[in-house]
Amino acid sequence: MDEGDPDEALVARVGRGDPAAVRALMARKLPRLMSLAQRMLGDRAEAEDVVQETFLRAWRQAPGWKPGAARFDTWLHRVALNLCYDRLRRRREVPTDTPPERPDDGPAPDRGLEAQDVGRRVADAMRRLPDRQREAITLCHYQEMTNIEAAAVMGLSVEALESLLARGRRGLRAALADMAQP
Structure with missing residues (x-):
């Protein structure tokens, strides 16, 4: 380096x-x-x-x-x-015969703020991305790594990382399309 x-x-x-x-x-x-x-x-x-x-x-x-x-x-x-x-x-x-007990994922009565709902929707959309796309987006956008640093962490070329980022962003856009402002 x-x-x-x-x-x-x-x-x-x-x-x-x-x-x-x-x-x-x-x-x-x-x-x-x-x-x-x-x-x-x-x-x-x-x-x-x-x-x-x-x-x-x-x-x-x-x-x-x-x-x-x-x-x-x-x-x-x-x-x-x-x-x-x-x-x-x-x-x-x-594998399990019974689903695990989970808290209600619905919004709590005091969670009426739109920003919280947007955050939850984005987090849900991120969880649905393939692992490698989620990893690339997390490193670059949330961990604020450069493409070079993120590629090194993931053991990829910069071009491969950029491809993962592009596919991940497309997936997020599609999952969140209904939130777009007219």
Whole structure:
């Protein structure tokens, strides 16, 4: 990469067991990883579990981290995404005779604001996208990664990422077409 890894020194300190570095790395990475996992899984509790496991893996990896092949942030996002996909696969693989108890997905009596309804509709449309399209849109639009960074996290060429983004955006437009203003 043309610039060094901005996390390199911090990861080295984490690897040496520096508690201040651990806190600093968590403060730096936690909000984005939590947002990524929650958008991928649609469940805060599962997202918290994924982020916790991601950080455990980071702590184990930190003492032997060798900068160069990938930025630490890229590696960390890839770990989080892989853990999300593991959970999504398990959801599909668990047959059950009775549906799980779920809270009413309908709007609560005090949720009359249109913005909340739009947010829910967008989140539902995102959940219905194929996994790779949802991942591309989440990384680029919600995690604010550049196409180059997102492609690196996903292990794709920039062109392949842009194709996923275009298909994902088309899918979202189609799912939300009735919301378009005349």
